[in-house]
Amino acid sequence: MNHKALTAIAFSLALAACGKNEAPVQNASTESAPTTSSDPMASNPFAQPSDLYMQAPAFDKIRDEHFAPAFDAGMKEQLAEMDAIAANAEAPTFDNTIAAMERSGRLLDRTNKVFSHLSSANTNDALDKIQNDYAPRFAAHFDAIVLNDALFARVRSLYEQRDQLGLTPEQAQVLTQYYRNFARNGALLDEAGKNVLRKLNEEQAGIVTKFGENSLKDTNDSAVLVDSVDQLSGLSAETIEAAAEAAKQAGQEGKWRVALINTSMQPAMQSASHRELRERLYKASIERGAKGNEYDNRALILRLVALRAERAKLLGYPEHATYILEEQMAQTPAAARKILTDMAKPAVNAARADAAKLQKLIDAEAAANGTASFKLAPWDWSYYAEKLRMQEFDLDEAQTRPYFELESVLQNGVFFAANKLYGLSFKERKDLPVYHPDVRVFEVFEQSGSPLGLFYADFFARPAKRGGAWMNNLVDQTRLLGTQPVIANDLNIVKPAAGKPALLSYDEVSTLFHEFGHALHGFFADSEYPLLSGTNTPRDFVEFPSQFNENWALVPEVLKNYAKHHETGEVIPDSLIAKIKKAGTFNQGFGTVEYLASSLLDLEWHELTAANLPTDVLAFERAALEKNGVAMEEIMPRYRSTYFAHVFPGGYSSGYYSYLWCEVLDADAFDGFTSAGGLTRENGDKFRKMVLSRGSMEDVKQMYINWRGAEPRVSGLMARRGFNN
Numbered sequence: 001m002n003h004k005a006l007t008a009i010a011f012s013l014a015l016a017a018c019g020k021n022e023a024p025v026q027n028a029s030t031e032s033a034p035t036t037s038s039d040p041m042a043s044n045p046f047a048q049p050s051d052l053y054m055q056a057p058a059f060d061k062i063r064d065e066h067f068a069p070a071f072d073a074g075m076k077e078q079l080a081e082m083d084a085i086a087a088n089a090e091a092p093t094f095d096n097t098i099a100a101m102e103r104s105g106r107l108l109d110r111t112n113k114v115f116s117h118l119s120s121a122n123t124n125d126a127l128d129k130i131q132n133d134y135a136p137r138f139a140a141h142f143d144a145i146v147l148n149d150a151l152f153a154r155v156r157s158l159y160e161q162r163d164q165l166g167l168t169p170e171q172a173q174v175l176t177q178y179y180r181n182f183a184r185n186g187a188l189l190d191e192a193g194k195n196v197l198r199k200l201n202e203e204q205a206g207i208v209t210k211f212g213e214n215s216l217k218d219t220n221d222s223a224v225l226v227d228s229v230d231q232l233s234g235l236s237a238e239t240i241e242a243a244a245e246a247a248k249q250a251g252q253e254g255k256w257r258v259a260l261i262n263t264s265m266q267p268a269m270q271s272a273s274h275r276e277l278r279e280r281l282y283k284a285s286i287e288r289g290a291k292g293n294e295y296d297n298r299a300l301i302l303r304l305v306a307l308r309a310e311r312a313k314l315l316g317y318p319e320h321a322t323y324i325l326e327e328q329m330a331q332t333p334a335a336a337r338k339i340l341t342d343m344a345k346p347a348v349n350a351a352r353a354d355a356a357k358l359q360k361l362i363d364a365e366a367a368a369n370g371t372a373s374f375k376l377a378p379w380d381w382s383y384y385a386e387k388l389r390m391q392e393f394d395l396d397e398a399q400t401r402p403y404f405e406l407e408s409v410l411q412n413g414v415f416f417a418a419n420k421l422y423g424l425s426f427k428e429r430k431d432l433p434v435y436h437p438d439v440r441v442f443e444v445f446e447q448s449g450s451p452l453g454l455f456y457a458d459f460f461a462r463p464a465k466r467g468g469a470w471m472n473n474l475v476d477q478t479r480l481l482g483t484q485p486v487i488a489n490d491l492n493i494v495k496p497a498a499g500k501p502a503l504l505s506y507d508e509v510s511t512l513f514h515e516f517g518h519a520l521h522g523f524f525a526d527s528e529y530p531l532l533s534g535t536n537t538p539r540d541f542v543e544f545p546s547q548f549n550e551n552w553a554l555v556p557e558v559l560k561n562y563a564k565h566h567e568t569g570e571v572i573p574d575s576l577i578a579k580i581k582k583a584g585t586f587n588q589g590f591g592t593v594e595y596l597a598s599s600l601l602d603l604e605w606h607e608l609t610a611a612n613l614p615t616d617v618l619a620f621e622r623a624a625l626e627k628n629g630v631a632m633e634e635i636m637p638r639y640r641s642t643y644f645a646h647v648f649p650g651g652y653s654s655g656y657y658s659y660l661w662c663e664v665l666d667a668d669a670f671d672g673f674t675s676a677g678g679l680t681r682e683n684g685d686k687f688r689k690m691v692l693s694r695g696s697m698e699d700v701k702q703m704y705i706n707w708r709g710a711e712p713r714v715s716g717l718m719a720r721r722g723f724n725n
Contacts, residue, residue, distance in 0.1 A: 040069035046111045047073075052432060054454050054484050055475050056441075057114045060433035064126040067115050071134055074108030075141045081105070086150035094167060097154045098175055102480055102529050110475075117472045121490050122435050122464050123216075131209050139205035140198065143186070147194045152187040155179055170697050174529045177696070180327070186315065193314060200311045207304045211297050212649035215288070216466050218295035219260050219643070222284045226256040226277065234273035236398070241497040249463075260285055261492060262467030262645065264594070264636045267505075270382040270397070282379035289642025290618065297642045298617040301605075304648060309610045321606040324654040328538045329661065329701050333607055336540075336657045339664070339714075340599050344629050346723040347596060350589030355634055358384040361391070378634050385587050393586065395579040397505055403576075404509050405566040406459065406493065406502035413509070413562030414516045417552040421684030422520070423447030426455070438462075438495070444523060453477070453523045456488035459512075460495040460502075466645075467492055469511050471518035471546075476533050477525035485534065487522045489515040501566045506580065510550045517549025518542075526693040533695050539655040541700040543662035544669070545692055551670045554581065555679055585722030592721060593630055595660065597637035600628040602647045602656040617641055660717075665704060667716030672708050 041047045045061040047070070052058055081104040088096055119127045145151065158165065159179040162172060186197045225247065226232060232240050240256065247257035258268055258281065266281045289297035308320040317323040321333040330336040359376045361384050366373035376384070390396045411426075418424045426442045434441060434456070442455040456474065458465075475486035491511055496502050504512070518535060521542075525534030535542050552558050556577070563572035604624040614620040621641050625631035639646065646652040673683050690707040705711060 041073050044070055044073075046070035046107060046114075049106070049110065054451070054486055055110075056432050056454055056486055057110075057474055058433060059435040062114060062435075064124070064130070067111060067127075067130050068134070070107065070111040071115075071130075071137075074105065074111055075137070078105035078108050079141070079144060082145050082148060082151055086148055086154065088154075092154035092157050094158065094165060094171055094175065097158060098171070098178055099480065099529075101178065102174070102531060106481075113472070113474050117474060117488060118435060120466050120470065120472070121458055121488070122462075123466075124464060128213055132206070132213070135205040135209040136202040139201040143194075143198045143201055146182050146185040146187055147189075147198070149187075152182050155182055170528055170532065173697055174531055177531055184315065184323070184327075189314070197311065197314055200307050200314070204304065204307045204311070207300050207307070208649040211300050211304070212466075212645060214295040214297050214300070215262075215643050215645050215649070218288045218291075218293075219262065219467060220463050221295070222260050222288055223250075224258045224260075224277070224280050224284050225252060226258060229256065231274045231277050232256060232258075232272070234271045235268055236271065236401075238496050238500060238503065239268065239271075239494065241500070242494045245497065259461070259494075260288075260467075261461075262643065263638055264640060265382055265638075269379055270386050272383065275380070278379040278383060279377070282377075286636055286640055289640075297648070301617050301641055301648060302613065302615070305605055305608055306610065306613050308606065308653065309608055309613065313610060319607050319609050321603055321654040324606070328655065328658075329540045330657070333603055333654070336654075336661070337600070337603055339661055340596050340603075340657055341628065342714075343592060343660070343718075343723070344596055344600075346718075347589055347592035347721075348630060348632065350723065351593045351632060351635060352589070354385070354388075354587060354589050355381075355632075357388055361388055376634055378636055381590060381634055385590065389583055389586055393579050393583040395576075395583050399576060400506055400572075400580065401503040402565050402567070403563040403572040404504040404506065405564075406504055406512075408562045408564060408566070409504060409509050409512055410457070411562075412564075413553065413558055414512055416561050417513075417549075417555075417558045417679070418516070418520065420557070420679050421552075421681065422524075422688055423681060423684075424452065424523075429454075436462075451484070453485035453487060455519060455523075456486070458488060459491045459493050461492035462495075465490070465492065468645075469515050471515050471522065471535070473522055473534065476530050477522070477527065478530045478533050479526075479528045481530065485522045485525060487519045489519055491515065503566065506553075509553050513550045513553045514546045517546035520549065521545040521692055524688050524692040525695055527695050527697060532697050535695075537696050537700055539652060540658040540661045541665075541704075543658050544665045544704075547659070547662050547666040548669050551666070551673075552679065557679055585720070588721040588723070590635060592723075593632060593635050594638040596628075597625055597630045597635070598639045598644065599657040599660065600624065600630060601637055601641060601644070602652070602654060604628070605641070605647070606654040663720075664714050664717045665712050667720050668712040668714075669704075669708065671716045 044066050045058045046066060049055050050058050082101070085097055085100050085104075090096060115127070115130070119131055155178050158175055162175055167175065186194055189197060223246070226243070229240065232243065235243075243256035243258050246259055247253065247255040250257055258277075260266060260281070264285055266285050269278045269281050272278050272281070289295065312318070312320045312323040315323060317326075325331060325333055325336060328336075355376060358381065362376060362380070363373045386396060415424070415426045423446060425445045425447070427445070429441045429443050432441045432454070436458065438458060438460045440457045442457065444452045444455055446452050469489075469491045472488045472490070473485065474488055475483050477483065477485040491508070493502060493504065493508055522534040527533040530536075559577060560571050564570065565572075601621060601624055604620075604627075608614075622631070625637070641648075646656050647654070652658065673687075676683050687707065691703060694703055
């Protein structure tokens with residue numbers, strides 16, 4: 001999602017997902033601008049900071065062909081800046097070395113931020129090619145900085161005398177982080193070691209880019225084509241219309257194309273009564289990246305894991321997981337693993353109990369219909385779980401969707417809660433250019449009326465967009481550079497047919513609140529230096545503010561403000577709210593097991609050393625799940641290895657556990673809010689001042705303790721998931 005200053009330069013291109021053969025809808029004008037100079041940067045919109053409000057990207061002027069020249073010029077410019085810092089005849093000071101590095105690379109940074117966003121949100125063949133071409137070049141560029149001996153000598157000199165420099169706490173933190181970034185990325189190696197590291201980094205950059213491209217293309221190509229509408233029985237009219245439109249767009253008019261999302265379980269499996277369709281969806285989903293076709297990721301995984309293990313060893317670590325976790329709250333793989341394994345047994349027990357209930361339901365249904373029963377299969381779980389939910393709680397998704405209309409959830413829910421807690425207000429702006437007609441822009445204001453930032457909302461799915469949901473900074477907050485935050489949230493809600501409302505599931509409502517929690521973390525950043533700003537925190541802390549923000553979706557004052565029937569305007573009845581809350585722990589065994597399975601897989605892959613690498617990806621996966629006690633025939637990991645974009649192309653290697661780690665913080669924090677009066681400005685302002693504004697300006701665990709007044713307790717999470725009994 002976000003990366004720290006130096007590492008962002010090297011790997012943000014490689015870590016961004018990519019891939020669909022679709023021309024950008026509004027990446028730029030379709031006509032080439034006249035060129036009056038042989039200089040490729042003469043009319044390039046990245047050549048100077050955007051002159052739009054708050055330096056918002058000039059999406060109406062940006063074309064695909066602008067990126068490569070801007071990257072080339074940006075790398076050249078930054079290397080010249082770094083060389084000048086290294087060659088400075090004056091003794092190193094914080095300002096002429098550390099602050100100077102923080103000021104460097106502006107052209108590269110603004111180009112990269114836009115490219116990284118578009119290559120995830122609205123990609124095409126041209127952007128894919130740039131991504132593939134530049135991933136190894138960026139790796140080499142990064143190495144040219146961190147392996148510059150003269151530059152590191154200045155950083156090291158300052159670090160060794162840091163206690164005598166009279167630095168502010170934030171400056172001391174920036175200096176320490178720069179030293180660690182250099183040291184952890186090879187600055188202490190001899191020249192032979194540096195040469196080996198350069199080769200490893202270059203190859204890794206190419207692999208992670210290819211993995212992401214394969215994943216998106218295979219997901220798009222694996223959509224399930226249906227010949228008869230009868231096979232779509234149980235799906236909503238909106239879903240069926242969307243499937244018909246998707247088939248039409250793919251040149252398959254008269255059929256229905258059910259698209260896949262990035263996770264193993266597919267939403268349509270929850271309501272599809274046609275068992276064969278559920279099975280087709282499931283198998284299409286879990287076979288991605290392992291079909292033996294051009295998008296097969298298995299060889300890439302094996303090579304990438306080997307490269308990461310070799311790189312960690314070269315840098316003095318036993319394996320990749322130890323290298324990564326040294327910088328996180330968990331600090332060690334053992335600490336990360338403990339939170340997962342402590343929850344594994346109660347989660348599996350709960351899931352097995354639920355499986356028995358589902359099997360009983362299947363048997364009873366077969367007996368009532370006079371048909372043969374069958375054994376619960378993975379593609380049956382969500383369908384029969386929904387039936388069980390209706391049976392036990394008299395609640396199904398069809399009851400709640402009419403109350404969760406997208407615009408109301410956004411304006412009267414997400415924005416309303418932000419106003420109550422932090423005094424924010426939002427005004428939509430139609431005058432700023434966007435990269436796709438679905439994108440909306442809002443200006444964000446403090447209660448005083450002063451502008452805080454810009455918010456880009458891109459909520460609907462499309463083939464050119466990677467799966468999932470995320471937040472990106474298009475412009476960072478930093479007092480050093482005088483910039484305010486420009487932030488984008490991306491979701492993948494199925495776009496309704498023209499004239500129809502976008503009605504959300506409760507999971508999608510939660511996701512909207514979640515991603516805006518990331519946005520708030522970015523908007524409230526109050527740092528002098530880019531390196532420490534906003535969401536530039538350890539991976540196992542960065543999800544905390546976003547997961548915490550989900551809690552407000554069910555707080556009655558917020559819920560009743562946004563949950564109004566899209567046709568009648570009726571406020572969601574108390575009886576339905578009670579059902580939603582009562583069902584809150586329903587199916588948590590399944591959800592926890594599928595998450596634990598992926599998290600433990602991540603650690604298993606990245607605790608490998610060069611001496612014990614497997615040769616069969618799927619066999620290793622099966623053995624890892626069995627070893628950790630989370631292998632269940634009926635439950636597949638939330639992400640299988642072959643499409644696990646978080647940890648192979650993404651920035652969460654050895655860090656997927658972070659979501660559960662942060663949920664411990666989130667549950668404990670919400671208990672703290674509740675005991676202090678809940679949804680109040682006093683609580684919100686304190687949280688903003690002591691947590692959301694701080695970025696990485698101090699140790700994040702201590703930051704949490706300072707705000708909460710105690711260490712986080714796991715009891716809140718266990719109760720939330722219903723695992724106390």
